[in-house]
Amino acid sequence: MTERYRSVPHATMAASYCQGTIRGTDPASFNSEDAASRLRKAMKGLGTDEHQIIRVLTEHNNAQRQEIKDKFKTCFGRDLIEDLKSELAGHFESLCLYLLMPARYFDAFCLKNAMKRLGTKESHLIDILVSRSNMEIQDIKTVYKELFKSDLEDDIKSEVSGDFQRVLVGLVQGGRSEEQAVDDEAAKADMREVYNGGEGLLFSTDEDVFNKVLVTRSIPHLRKVFELYKEYASKDIEGAIIGEMSGDTQKAFLAIVHYVKDPLKFFAKCLFDSMDGAGTDDERLMQLVVSHSEVDLQDVSEVYQKEYKATLVEHIKKDTSGDYRKLLLQLTQGGGTNGVKESS
Template sequence: MAALGDRGTVTEASGFNPEEDAQKIYGAMKGAGTDEAAIIEILAHRTIAQRQRIKEAFKQSVGKELVDNFKSELTGNFEKVVVGLMMPAPVYDAYELKNAIKGAGTEEACLIDILASRSNSEIKDIVVTYKKEYSKSLEDDVCDDTSGMFQRVLVSLLTAGRDESTKVDDALAAQDAKDIYEAGEARWGTDEVKFLTVLCVRNRNHLIQVFKEYQKIAGRSIQDSIKREMSGCLEDVFLAIVQCMINKPAFFAERLYKSMKGLGTTDSVLIRIMVSRAEIDMLDIKSEFLKMYGKTLHSFIKGDTSGDYRKILLELCGGEK
């Protein structure tokens, strides 16, 4: 499971009693109709670890799987949020990746969001969990569903081999910046492998230095060059890696904004980020959102979605400020 961040909006409930919570949830679903407010009040204010204990208590006292109960009693986006909240972090990521890959077409945005933003240990956990849950290799499934350089970038990220030290080699950073420049802006056509070698392997501090050096050489940011040199999913994945290295909460803030802006809401993106980041860095995401868009994330969610789905996301958001 991902390490708990101290920047989450969801924190451990004090005086936690899993048996009592299990009984309240059972009561909320018993008989005609479901008391969604009671479910929200409990699940949005318990950590993933606490929800696992509620699951166990429910099974002991009711003799049924809690998630199965939710699936039979709830519907639509509210069901998706609730079921997602009941999964440990690597299980939820594996589940989202599986849904992004299976069926006709692939939701590339999901592959990018998860694989570009997770640490080595998180990716290793996802790979192991995926195999256990679906009896298939995540890499094989990704390779079956993607192609070309985009596929190669995802496979590189799946190896979870990024240097995670804090060491910066100034000479190497200058060389990396020069190599990327010569592989893109300085030539006809783009040598994407050079971008992959640097962006998928080097540590965060080193890459920040590379990006500064690149700006000096190219006279523009690495992001601008990626947008000029590439397109489609390859552009998206390289931009995501760069943005996550520079400021991960800002990356998620932008994804949330785009999921709600314009015509309709991209529910899958909105749900995935709110569920997966609530316990880790939602406070930072909210802060970046306000800085970037001049509005609170809370007000954006409130204005863009409706029903119980909206209510539970607002609770995960942790209030207006």
């Protein structure tokens, strides 16, 4: 059962409790030395036992994988990451390595990865920055600075511009209100300000108003603002954003709205979009599966099936292949101790 929705007020959905697909080995029976030995055996000598690597990685949660990684070096004087790099390739290698990164390290890595290639992966940035708590954002910035010797905010400013840049910079501050009580009069005032900054203007849109309200207000407050907006205006808030904005700015504001309204539905759409159309965005798919496997992936999968009339497993089978697909399926269905067999 996830701690994110339970312990982070702005992500809470009406007392719903979510659970991931990877829960790890029972602490009473967890043996990091045994797991490290299994990995060493899987990579020693001629050939590689990919099946065993998949089992070990999916039988254990992230905290246990960190212990296994340390024990591997202690027992064998070898670096597990380097051994996996020498034995594996392609998306399967990347996914294995991602599973061995601590959570906020992985977030920082994904943000950097989204900006370091030719052409920034805007959706990858949005997925993370829209959905992390204030505390998680602060931790990400600290880890990012340690890993890459640069500030996350500065790197974002160097890669994107305009109103989209301002949305991301606002999110990177990690300053969203976490107040759970809703002041109806304050919500009405924000609703009118958003309306007057968008539909209420004849020739332009005041993106600053949208930015201030959508980036800084608490989740319960925003839900009330959106409810009031629909009653007051000719469109709902999504329709207003679509009508008033375009490009990445529109995508970012819509992502905030969708996340606020229903986080599980938001993540299901992100997963669907990663596999929709021509070609799979494998980096985005891996980013989402790894990030949510211990948090809420079981619940996201259930919403996915309702929304898209097919299971997440079915779409992964269709859009991926080989050991990469097997590992993704184990993560999606539940690995090792959850009793789910590998799917081919």
